[in-house]
Amino acid sequence: MFEKLQAPPPDKILSLISAYAEDGRAGKIDLGVGVYRDETGATPVLASVREAERRLLAAQTTKSYLGMGGDPTFCRVIVPLVFGADAPAERIRALQTPGGSGALSILMGFAARLTSRIHIPEPSWGNHAAIARHVGLEIVRYPYFDAATGRVDFPAMKAALERAEPGDLVLLHGCCHNPTGADLTRGEWSELAGVLAERKLLALVDIAYQGFGDGLEEDAWAVRHLAGLLPEMLVASSCSKNFGIYRDRTGAAFVLGRSPEEAAIAEAQLMAEARTGYSMPPDHGAAVVRIILEDADLTARWRNEVETMRRRIADLRRGLAEAFRRRTNSGAYDFLTENRGMFSLIGVTPEEALRLRQEFGVYLVDDGRINIAGLKEDQIDAFVEAVVTVKG
Ligand code: PLP
Ligand code: TYF
Numbered sequence: 001m002f003e004k005l006q007a008p009p010p011d012k013i014l015s016l017i018s019a020y021a022e023d024g025r026a027g028k029i030d031l032g033v034g035v036y037r038d039e040t041g042a043t044p045v046l047a048s049v050r051e052a053e054r055r056l057l058a059a060q061t062t063k064s065y066l067g068m069g070g071d072p073t074f075c076r077v078i079v080p081l082v083f084g085a086d087a088p089a090e091r092i093r094a095l096q097t098p099g100g101s102g103a104l105s106i107l108m109g110f111a112a113r114l115t116s117r118i119h120i121p122e123p124s125w126g127n128h129a130a131i132a133r134h135v136g137l138e139i140v141r142y143p144y145f146d147a148a149t150g151r152v153d154f155p156a157m158k159a160a161l162e163r164a165e166p167g168d169l170v171l172l173h174g175c176c177h178n179p180t181g182a183d184l185t186r187g188e189w190s191e192l193a194g195v196l197a198e199r200k201l202l203a204l205v206d207i208a209y210q211g212f213g214d215g216l217e218e219d220a221w222a223v224r225h226l227a228g229l230l231p232e233m234l235v236a237s238s239c240s241k242n243f244g245i246y247r248d249r250t251g252a253a254f255v256l257g258r259s260p261e262e263a264a265i266a267e268a269q270l271m272a273e274a275r276t277g278y279s280m281p282p283d284h285g286a287a288v289v290r291i292i293l294e295d296a297d298l299t300a301r302w303r304n305e306v307e308t309m310r311r312r313i314a315d316l317r318r319g320l321a322e323a324f325r326r327r328t329n330s331g332a333y334d335f336l337t338e339n340r341g342m343f344s345l346i347g348v349t350p351e352e353a354l355r356l357r358q359e360f361g362v363y364l365v366d367d368g369r370i371n372i373a374g375l376k377e378d379q380i381d382a383f384v385e386a387v388v389t390v391k392g
Contacts, residue, residue, distance in 0.1 A: 001374075007035065008198075008307045012126065012366060013032065013033055013034070013126070013282060013365055014030030014033060016030075016033055016363050016365065017032065017033050018256075019032075019357075019363065019364045020032060023361060023363075024153075025361040026364075027361055027382065028133075028344075028361035028363065028378075028381070029360075029361060029362045029363065029373075029374065029379050029383055030363050030369045030371075030374045031363060031364045031370040031374040031375065031383075032363045032364060032365060032371060032374070033062060033340055033360065033371065034178065034241075034343065034371050035164065035241075035246060035373075036212075036241060036244065036309050036313075036342065036373045037277060037373045037374050038312070039142040039312070039377065040112050040376075041374075041375060041376060042206065043244065043246075044131065044244070044245065046192070046244045046302065046305045047243060047286055047301065047305065048298050048301040048302035048305055049243060049244060049292070049302075051298060052287075052288040052291040052292050052298060053288055055291055056284075056287050056288060056291060060287075061210040063283070065280065066239065066280060066283065067271075067280065068095075068271040068274040068275050068279065068280050069095040069096060069267070069271055069274070069280075070095065070096025070097070070272075070280060070281045070283070070286055071283065071286050071287060071290055073134075073197040073290050073294065073300070074096050074252075074286040074287070074290040075095065075252070075287060075296060076094075077289075077290055078094055078096075078239075078252045078289070078293070079092055079094055079127040079239070079254070080167040081210075081216075081220075082207065082210070082223060082235065082252070082254065082294055083220070083223065083227055083235075083254070084217070084220060084221055084224045084226055084236050086224075087224070087227065088227060088228070088256070089258050090263075091256055091258070091259065091260055091263050092227075092254055092255070092256050092257075092263065092268035093163075093254070093255050093257070093263045093270075094252050094253070094254050094264065094265065095252065095253045095254075095267065095270050095271065095274065095366050096250070096251075096252055096279050096281045096286045097227065097236075097251045097252060097253050097274070098249040098250075098251070098278060098281045098282060099238055099239075099240055099250060099251045100116060100206065100207075100208045100236050100237060100238025100240065101127060101131075101238075101251070102249065102251055102253075102277075102278070102281065103236035103237065103238070103251045103252055104127070104128070104131050104236045105131050105134075105135075105238055105277060106253050106270055106273035106274055106277060107204055107234045107255075107270070108131050108132055108135045108137060108169075108204070109135045109273045109277070110176055110234075110255075110266070110269055110270050110273050111137070111169045111202065111204065112135040112136055112137050112169070112232065113269070114140055114202075115137075115139060115166075115167045115168060115169055115202065116136075116137065117137060117138045117139075117165065117168045117169065118132045118138070118139055118140070118168070118170070118171060119140045119141075119142050119160070119161065119169065119170045119171065119201075120132065120139055120140070120141055120167040120171045120202075121141070121142055121143075121144035121145075121171065121172075121173070121177075122142065122143055122144055122145070123144070123179055123180065123367065124144075124171065124178070124179075125139070125178045125206075126172070127256045128171055132171075133332070136170065137344075138169075142156075142157055142160040142161060142170075143156040143157055143160055144156075144157055144177075144180070144182075144348065145180045145182055145347070147347065149184050149335065150180075150182065150335025150336075150338070150339065150344070150345070151182050151335065151338065152177075152180075152182045152183065152184055152188070154184065154188045156279070157192075158191065158192065158195060161192070161195050161196075161199065161201065162195055162199065164199055164201055165189055166199060166200035166201070167200060167201075167202065168199075168201050168202070168206065168347055169202050169204055169234075170196065170201045170202065170203050170267050171204050171206060172203055172204070172205045172206070172222075172234070173191075173205075173206055173207075174205045174206060174207030174210070174219070174220070174222050174223050174237075175207060175209060175210060175212075175213045175214075175219040175222065175266055175339045175340060176208075176209035176212050176213045176219065176342070176343070177340075177341070177343075178208070178341070178343050179343045179344075179345055179365065179367060180339070180343065180344065180371035181336075181339025181340055181341055181342075181343045181344040181345075182335075182338075183213070183222075183340050184222070186221065186222075189222045189225055189226070192213075192231045193225065193226055196226070196230060197229060197230060197231075200304075202232060202233070202234065202385070203226055203230060203233045203234065203360075204233075204234040204235075205218065205222070205223050205226065205233065205234070205235045205236070206235075206236045207219070207223055207235065207236070207237045207238070208236075208237070208238040208240070208241060209238075209241050209242070209336070209341045209342065210237065210242055210361060211306040211307075211309070211310060211318050212241040212242065212306075212309065212310055212313060212340070212341045212342060213242060213310070213340035214310075214340065215307070215310065216242070216303060217375055219340075223235055225356070227256055230256070230326075231258045232255075232256055232257060232258060232261075232364075233255075233256040234253070234254065234256075235252075235253055235254040235256070235362075236251065236252075236253055236254075237251055237252045237254070238250075239285060239286075239289050239372035240253075241342075242300070242306050242309075242327070242359020243285070243288065243289055243292070244286040245288060245289075248282065248284050248285030248288070249281070249282050249285060250281075250285030250286050250288075250289060252272075252352070253270055255267060255270060282291045290298060295366040309373075312373065313341070313342060313372055313373055316372050316373065316375055316377075316380075317337050317339070317372055318337055319377065319379055319380055320333070320336050320372065320375065320383075320384070321333050321334055321336040321337045322345070323381055323384045324336070324384055324387075327381075327384050327385065327388055328388065336372075342371050342372050342373045343370065343371060343372070344369070344370055344372065345370075346364070346368050346369075346370050346387060346390065347366075347368055347370045347371055347386065347391075348368040348390065350366040350367070350370070352368075352390040352391060353365070353366040353367075353368060354366065355390045356386055356387070356390055359385035359390075360382075360384060360389075360390075362386050362387075
Protein backbone atom coordinates (compact mmCIF):
# COMPACT_ATOMS: atom_id res chain seq x y z
CA MET A 1 0.00 0.00 0.00
CA PHE A 2 2.79 2.41 0.79
CA GLU A 3 3.69 2.69 -2.89
CA LYS A 4 0.73 5.09 -3.17
CA LEU A 5 2.39 7.56 -0.83
CA GLN A 6 4.29 10.68 -1.70
CA ALA A 7 6.58 12.40 0.77
CA PRO A 8 5.01 15.57 2.17
CA PRO A 9 7.01 18.80 1.81
CA PRO A 10 9.63 19.08 4.57
CA ASP A 11 9.27 21.54 7.46
CA LYS A 12 11.19 24.50 6.01
CA ILE A 13 12.50 25.59 9.38
CA LEU A 14 13.49 22.26 10.90
CA SER A 15 15.21 21.09 7.69
CA LEU A 16 17.69 23.98 8.10
CA ILE A 17 19.10 22.24 11.21
CA SER A 18 20.66 19.39 9.21
CA ALA A 19 21.58 21.60 6.23
CA TYR A 20 23.57 23.87 8.56
CA ALA A 21 25.20 20.93 10.36
CA GLU A 22 26.40 19.47 7.06
CA ASP A 23 27.99 22.76 5.92
CA GLY A 24 31.75 22.54 6.47
CA ARG A 25 32.54 26.25 6.02
CA ALA A 26 34.15 27.95 9.03
CA GLY A 27 32.33 31.27 8.76
CA LYS A 28 28.81 29.82 8.45
CA ILE A 29 26.04 31.70 10.27
CA ASP A 30 22.98 29.94 11.69
CA LEU A 31 19.91 32.19 11.74
CA GLY A 32 17.46 29.38 11.05
CA VAL A 33 15.53 27.48 13.68
CA GLY A 34 14.09 29.56 16.53
CA VAL A 35 16.17 28.54 19.49
CA TYR A 36 18.03 30.94 21.73
CA ARG A 37 21.82 30.92 21.43
CA ASP A 38 24.34 32.53 23.74
CA GLU A 39 27.40 34.49 22.59
CA THR A 40 29.28 31.23 21.92
CA GLY A 41 26.47 29.92 19.73
CA ALA A 42 25.35 27.35 22.33
CA THR A 43 21.83 26.69 23.58
CA PRO A 44 22.78 25.78 27.15
CA VAL A 45 20.69 24.16 29.86
CA LEU A 46 19.80 27.01 32.25
CA ALA A 47 21.42 26.81 35.70
CA SER A 48 17.98 27.07 37.35
CA VAL A 49 16.81 24.13 35.24
CA ARG A 50 19.88 22.07 36.15
CA GLU A 51 19.25 22.71 39.84
CA ALA A 52 15.57 21.78 39.49
CA GLU A 53 16.60 18.60 37.68
CA ARG A 54 19.01 17.73 40.48
CA ARG A 55 16.21 18.14 43.04
CA LEU A 56 13.79 16.20 40.87
CA LEU A 57 16.16 13.28 40.53
CA ALA A 58 16.79 13.22 44.28
CA ALA A 59 13.13 13.46 45.29
CA GLN A 60 11.22 11.56 42.63
CA THR A 61 9.74 8.36 44.04
CA THR A 62 7.56 7.21 41.17
CA LYS A 63 7.07 7.54 37.46
CA SER A 64 3.54 6.20 37.59
CA TYR A 65 0.91 7.76 35.35
CA LEU A 66 -0.53 11.18 35.98
CA GLY A 67 -3.86 12.24 34.48
CA MET A 68 -4.53 13.59 31.00
CA GLY A 69 -3.94 17.12 32.22
CA GLY A 70 -0.48 16.28 33.52
CA ASP A 71 0.88 17.51 36.84
CA PRO A 72 -1.84 19.39 38.78
CA THR A 73 0.72 21.55 40.59
CA PHE A 74 2.30 22.60 37.27
CA CYS A 75 -1.21 23.51 36.08
CA ARG A 76 -1.72 25.64 39.18
CA VAL A 77 1.61 27.52 39.11
CA ILE A 78 1.60 28.17 35.37
CA VAL A 79 -1.63 30.23 35.58
CA PRO A 80 -0.13 33.28 37.36
CA LEU A 81 2.99 33.14 35.18
CA VAL A 82 0.84 33.71 32.10
CA PHE A 83 -2.27 35.46 33.46
CA GLY A 84 -0.64 37.40 36.31
CA ALA A 85 -1.26 37.55 40.04
CA ASP A 86 -4.69 39.16 39.52
CA ALA A 87 -5.92 36.54 37.07
CA PRO A 88 -9.63 35.61 37.16
CA ALA A 89 -8.31 32.22 38.33
CA GLU A 90 -11.72 30.71 39.13
CA ARG A 91 -12.69 31.01 35.45
CA ILE A 92 -9.37 29.64 34.12
CA ARG A 93 -8.47 25.98 33.67
CA ALA A 94 -5.02 24.82 32.58
CA LEU A 95 -3.79 21.57 31.07
CA GLN A 96 -0.16 20.59 30.78
CA THR A 97 0.61 19.79 27.14
CA PRO A 98 3.49 18.48 25.01
CA GLY A 99 4.91 21.93 24.21
CA GLY A 100 3.05 24.92 22.88
CA SER A 101 2.42 22.83 19.76
CA GLY A 102 0.49 20.27 21.82
CA ALA A 103 -1.53 23.09 23.36
CA LEU A 104 -2.37 24.54 19.93
CA SER A 105 -3.32 21.13 18.71
CA ILE A 106 -5.79 20.31 21.47
CA LEU A 107 -7.19 23.85 21.60
CA MET A 108 -7.84 23.90 17.87
CA GLY A 109 -9.29 20.39 18.04
CA PHE A 110 -11.56 21.57 20.84
CA ALA A 111 -12.56 24.75 18.98
CA ALA A 112 -13.33 22.78 15.83
CA ARG A 113 -16.26 21.24 17.72
CA LEU A 114 -17.72 24.70 18.29
CA THR A 115 -16.88 26.59 15.14
CA SER A 116 -15.67 26.00 11.60
CA ARG A 117 -13.35 28.88 10.74
CA ILE A 118 -10.07 30.27 12.00
CA HIS A 119 -8.44 33.60 11.14
CA ILE A 120 -4.65 33.41 11.06
CA PRO A 121 -2.29 36.35 10.48
CA GLU A 122 -0.42 36.64 7.19
CA PRO A 123 2.34 35.69 7.77
CA SER A 124 2.36 33.34 10.74
CA TRP A 125 4.26 30.35 12.10
CA GLY A 126 3.70 27.57 9.54
CA ASN A 127 2.35 25.09 12.06
CA HIS A 128 -0.66 27.29 12.86
CA ALA A 129 -2.25 26.65 9.48
CA ALA A 130 -0.99 23.06 9.41
CA ILE A 131 -2.68 22.21 12.72
CA ALA A 132 -5.86 24.12 11.82
CA ARG A 133 -6.10 22.19 8.55
CA HIS A 134 -5.51 18.93 10.38
CA VAL A 135 -8.50 19.48 12.68
CA GLY A 136 -10.69 20.53 9.75
CA LEU A 137 -10.94 24.28 10.35
CA GLU A 138 -11.38 26.53 7.35
CA ILE A 139 -8.46 28.96 7.25
CA VAL A 140 -8.92 32.65 6.51
CA ARG A 141 -5.83 34.88 6.43
CA TYR A 142 -5.97 38.37 7.87
CA PRO A 143 -3.44 41.03 6.81
CA TYR A 144 -0.92 41.65 9.56
CA PHE A 145 2.46 42.86 8.38
CA ASP A 146 3.47 45.89 6.34
CA ALA A 147 6.77 44.89 4.74
CA ALA A 148 7.46 48.48 3.70
CA THR A 149 7.66 49.67 7.31
CA GLY A 150 8.53 46.45 9.15
CA ARG A 151 5.52 47.13 11.38
CA VAL A 152 2.00 45.80 11.91
CA ASP A 153 -0.61 47.08 9.46
CA PHE A 154 -3.18 47.46 12.21
CA PRO A 155 -5.88 49.29 10.22
CA ALA A 156 -5.93 46.44 7.66
CA MET A 157 -5.92 43.80 10.40
CA LYS A 158 -8.76 45.48 12.25
CA ALA A 159 -10.85 45.97 9.12
CA ALA A 160 -10.47 42.28 8.22
CA LEU A 161 -11.48 41.08 11.68
CA GLU A 162 -14.48 43.42 11.69
CA ARG A 163 -15.73 41.35 8.76
CA ALA A 164 -15.30 38.01 10.59
CA GLU A 165 -18.44 36.05 11.50
CA PRO A 166 -19.58 35.75 15.12
CA GLY A 167 -18.11 32.58 16.65
CA ASP A 168 -15.05 32.54 14.38
CA LEU A 169 -11.74 31.66 15.99
CA VAL A 170 -8.96 34.28 15.77
CA LEU A 171 -5.35 33.27 16.25
CA LEU A 172 -3.20 35.99 17.82
CA HIS A 173 0.49 35.99 18.76
CA GLY A 174 0.61 37.15 22.39
CA CYS A 175 4.07 38.69 21.95
CA CYS A 176 7.20 38.43 19.79
CA HIS A 177 5.34 37.59 16.58
CA ASN A 178 6.84 34.72 14.59
CA PRO A 179 8.16 35.40 11.91
CA THR A 180 7.92 39.23 11.79
CA GLY A 181 8.87 40.35 15.32
CA ALA A 182 6.19 43.04 14.89
CA ASP A 183 3.69 43.26 17.75
CA LEU A 184 0.60 45.37 18.37
CA THR A 185 0.93 48.38 20.64
CA ARG A 186 -1.08 48.37 23.86
CA GLY A 187 -3.49 50.85 22.33
CA GLU A 188 -3.99 48.52 19.37
CA TRP A 189 -4.57 45.54 21.66
CA SER A 190 -7.29 47.53 23.43
CA GLU A 191 -8.95 48.39 20.13
CA LEU A 192 -8.68 44.78 19.06
CA ALA A 193 -10.31 43.63 22.30
CA GLY A 194 -13.28 45.83 21.40
CA VAL A 195 -13.56 44.20 17.96
CA LEU A 196 -13.32 40.69 19.43
CA ALA A 197 -16.01 41.45 21.99
CA GLU A 198 -18.33 43.25 19.61
CA ARG A 199 -18.01 40.68 16.81
CA LYS A 200 -18.26 37.82 19.35
CA LEU A 201 -15.01 36.27 18.11
CA LEU A 202 -13.15 33.60 20.07
CA ALA A 203 -9.51 34.57 20.62
CA LEU A 204 -6.83 31.88 20.62
CA VAL A 205 -3.67 33.55 21.87
CA ASP A 206 -0.38 31.76 21.25
CA ILE A 207 2.36 32.89 23.60
CA ALA A 208 5.60 31.03 22.91
CA TYR A 209 8.22 33.69 23.68
CA GLN A 210 7.14 35.21 27.01
CA GLY A 211 10.18 36.99 28.45
CA PHE A 212 12.06 37.46 25.17
CA GLY A 213 10.46 40.81 24.24
CA ASP A 214 10.14 43.43 26.98
CA GLY A 215 10.15 41.13 30.04
CA LEU A 216 8.14 38.27 31.53
CA GLU A 217 5.36 40.48 32.88
CA GLU A 218 5.35 43.01 30.04
CA ASP A 219 5.12 40.31 27.38
CA ALA A 220 2.02 38.81 28.99
CA TRP A 221 0.24 42.18 29.03
CA ALA A 222 -1.92 41.40 25.99
CA VAL A 223 -3.08 38.02 27.32
CA ARG A 224 -3.91 39.60 30.67
CA HIS A 225 -5.66 42.55 29.09
CA LEU A 226 -7.84 40.33 26.91
CA ALA A 227 -8.56 38.01 29.85
CA GLY A 228 -9.84 40.99 31.80
CA LEU A 229 -12.25 42.02 29.05
CA LEU A 230 -13.40 38.94 27.16
CA PRO A 231 -15.97 36.45 28.44
CA GLU A 232 -14.20 33.48 26.87
CA MET A 233 -10.72 32.90 25.51
CA LEU A 234 -8.20 30.18 24.67
CA VAL A 235 -4.46 30.47 25.32
CA ALA A 236 -1.56 28.23 24.25
CA SER A 237 1.69 28.82 26.09
CA SER A 238 5.11 27.27 25.67
CA CYS A 239 7.91 26.72 28.19
CA SER A 240 10.30 25.66 25.42
CA LYS A 241 12.02 28.99 24.93
CA ASN A 242 11.85 30.77 28.27
CA PHE A 243 12.94 27.68 30.23
CA GLY A 244 15.19 26.45 27.41
CA ILE A 245 13.62 22.97 27.60
CA TYR A 246 12.73 22.65 23.91
CA ARG A 247 13.00 18.90 23.58
CA ASP A 248 11.33 18.14 26.89
CA ARG A 249 8.02 19.22 25.34
CA THR A 250 6.40 21.43 27.94
CA GLY A 251 3.53 23.85 27.50
CA ALA A 252 0.02 24.60 28.65
CA ALA A 253 -3.45 24.95 27.17
CA PHE A 254 -5.71 27.39 28.99
CA VAL A 255 -9.41 27.96 28.72
CA LEU A 256 -11.12 31.03 30.16
CA GLY A 257 -14.82 30.38 30.63
CA ARG A 258 -17.80 32.59 31.38
CA SER A 259 -18.16 30.87 34.74
CA PRO A 260 -16.16 28.36 36.78
CA GLU A 261 -18.71 25.69 35.79
CA GLU A 262 -18.38 26.33 32.07
CA ALA A 263 -14.60 26.42 32.37
CA ALA A 264 -14.65 23.01 34.05
CA ILE A 265 -16.75 21.51 31.26
CA ALA A 266 -14.44 23.00 28.63
CA GLU A 267 -11.48 21.56 30.53
CA ALA A 268 -13.07 18.11 30.43
CA GLN A 269 -13.43 18.52 26.66
CA LEU A 270 -9.76 19.45 26.38
CA MET A 271 -8.91 16.31 28.37
CA ALA A 272 -10.88 14.30 25.83
CA GLU A 273 -8.78 15.87 23.06
CA ALA A 274 -5.59 14.97 24.90
CA ARG A 275 -6.84 11.43 25.41
CA THR A 276 -7.25 10.74 21.71
CA GLY A 277 -4.08 12.63 20.81
CA TYR A 278 -1.42 11.36 23.22
CA SER A 279 -3.26 10.34 26.42
CA MET A 280 -1.03 12.36 28.73
CA PRO A 281 1.89 14.74 28.39
CA PRO A 282 5.54 13.92 29.19
CA ASP A 283 6.39 14.77 32.79
CA HIS A 284 10.02 15.80 32.99
CA GLY A 285 9.93 19.38 31.68
CA ALA A 286 6.75 20.25 33.53
CA ALA A 287 8.20 18.85 36.77
CA VAL A 288 11.23 21.11 36.29
CA VAL A 289 9.03 24.16 35.68
CA ARG A 290 6.92 23.29 38.70
CA ILE A 291 9.99 22.97 40.97
CA ILE A 292 11.30 26.33 39.77
CA LEU A 293 8.00 28.20 40.10
CA GLU A 294 7.24 26.73 43.52
CA ASP A 295 10.56 27.93 44.97
CA ALA A 296 11.06 31.67 45.39
CA ASP A 297 14.85 31.46 45.21
CA LEU A 298 14.90 29.28 42.09
CA THR A 299 12.24 31.48 40.49
CA ALA A 300 14.44 34.54 41.04
CA ARG A 301 17.42 32.74 39.51
CA TRP A 302 15.34 31.67 36.53
CA ARG A 303 13.94 35.18 36.01
CA ASN A 304 17.50 36.49 35.94
CA GLU A 305 18.46 33.96 33.32
CA VAL A 306 15.47 34.90 31.15
CA GLU A 307 16.45 38.54 31.52
CA THR A 308 20.00 37.74 30.39
CA MET A 309 18.64 36.07 27.25
CA ARG A 310 16.27 38.98 26.60
CA ARG A 311 19.04 41.56 26.98
CA ARG A 312 21.33 39.72 24.61
CA ILE A 313 18.61 39.70 21.94
CA ALA A 314 17.91 43.42 22.46
CA ASP A 315 21.65 44.23 22.28
CA LEU A 316 22.02 42.23 19.07
CA ARG A 317 19.04 44.05 17.58
CA ARG A 318 20.66 47.39 18.32
CA GLY A 319 24.06 46.26 17.02
CA LEU A 320 22.55 44.89 13.84
CA ALA A 321 20.48 48.00 13.11
CA GLU A 322 23.57 50.17 13.70
CA ALA A 323 25.66 48.04 11.35
CA PHE A 324 22.98 48.34 8.64
CA ARG A 325 22.82 52.09 9.25
CA ARG A 326 26.59 52.42 8.77
CA ARG A 327 26.66 50.20 5.70
CA THR A 328 23.56 51.57 3.93
CA ASN A 329 23.69 55.12 5.19
CA SER A 330 19.97 54.88 5.87
CA GLY A 331 17.47 53.96 8.55
CA ALA A 332 15.95 51.28 6.34
CA TYR A 333 16.68 48.58 8.94
CA ASP A 334 15.76 50.56 12.06
CA PHE A 335 12.65 48.39 12.38
CA LEU A 336 15.01 45.73 13.79
CA THR A 337 15.17 47.64 17.07
CA GLU A 338 11.40 48.03 17.20
CA ASN A 339 10.69 44.37 16.54
CA ARG A 340 10.54 42.07 19.56
CA GLY A 341 11.69 38.54 20.28
CA MET A 342 14.09 36.44 18.27
CA PHE A 343 12.70 37.01 14.78
CA SER A 344 12.56 39.65 12.09
CA LEU A 345 12.01 39.51 8.37
CA ILE A 346 15.09 40.90 6.69
CA GLY A 347 13.29 41.47 3.38
CA VAL A 348 14.95 39.01 1.02
CA THR A 349 13.26 36.84 -1.62
CA PRO A 350 13.53 33.03 -1.52
CA GLU A 351 16.13 33.28 -4.32
CA GLU A 352 18.18 35.76 -2.31
CA ALA A 353 17.85 33.54 0.77
CA LEU A 354 19.26 30.67 -1.30
CA ARG A 355 22.17 32.82 -2.47
CA LEU A 356 22.86 33.83 1.11
CA ARG A 357 23.12 30.17 2.00
CA GLN A 358 25.10 28.99 -1.00
CA GLU A 359 27.52 31.89 -1.43
CA PHE A 360 27.83 33.22 2.10
CA GLY A 361 26.97 30.29 4.40
CA VAL A 362 24.17 32.34 5.95
CA TYR A 363 21.27 30.07 6.92
CA LEU A 364 17.89 31.74 7.24
CA VAL A 365 14.31 30.69 6.46
CA ASP A 366 13.44 31.27 2.81
CA ASP A 367 10.76 33.84 3.71
CA GLY A 368 13.68 35.98 4.90
CA ARG A 369 13.20 35.30 8.62
CA ILE A 370 16.31 35.58 10.74
CA ASN A 371 16.78 34.33 14.29
CA ILE A 372 18.61 37.29 15.80
CA ALA A 373 19.91 35.16 18.69
CA GLY A 374 21.85 33.02 16.20
CA LEU A 375 24.23 35.91 15.47
CA LYS A 376 27.57 36.20 17.19
CA GLU A 377 28.77 39.78 17.74
CA ASP A 378 31.72 39.27 15.43
CA GLN A 379 29.48 38.00 12.62
CA ILE A 380 27.29 41.10 12.42
CA ASP A 381 29.34 42.93 9.80
CA ALA A 382 29.75 39.84 7.60
CA PHE A 383 26.01 39.22 7.76
CA VAL A 384 25.16 42.83 6.85
CA GLU A 385 27.64 42.73 3.97
CA ALA A 386 26.10 39.49 2.66
CA VAL A 387 22.54 40.88 2.80
CA VAL A 388 23.51 44.12 1.12
CA THR A 389 25.41 42.20 -1.58
CA VAL A 390 22.57 39.82 -2.51
CA LYS A 391 20.06 42.66 -2.53
CA GLY A 392 22.33 44.53 -4.94
N1 PLP B 1 3.97 29.01 18.69
C1 PLP B 1 4.92 29.68 18.03
C2 PLP B 1 4.59 30.99 17.42
C3 PLP B 1 6.20 29.13 17.92
O1 PLP B 1 7.13 29.80 17.26
C4 PLP B 1 6.47 27.90 18.52
C5 PLP B 1 7.81 27.38 18.32
O2 PLP B 1 8.45 26.62 18.62
C6 PLP B 1 5.44 27.24 19.23
C7 PLP B 1 4.21 27.84 19.29
C8 PLP B 1 5.53 25.93 19.91
O3 PLP B 1 6.68 25.58 20.48
P1 PLP B 1 6.86 24.22 21.26
O4 PLP B 1 5.84 23.25 20.76
O5 PLP B 1 8.24 23.81 20.98
O6 PLP B 1 6.63 24.56 22.70
O1 TYF C 1 9.74 28.91 14.35
C1 TYF C 1 10.67 28.31 14.88
O2 TYF C 1 11.80 28.31 14.43
C2 TYF C 1 10.40 27.58 16.19
C3 TYF C 1 10.85 26.15 16.18
O3 TYF C 1 7.84 22.48 13.18
C4 TYF C 1 10.03 25.21 15.38
O4 TYF C 1 9.07 27.74 16.48
C5 TYF C 1 9.93 25.32 14.00
C6 TYF C 1 9.20 24.40 13.26
C7 TYF C 1 8.57 23.37 13.91
C8 TYF C 1 8.64 23.26 15.29
C9 TYF C 1 9.37 24.17 16.01
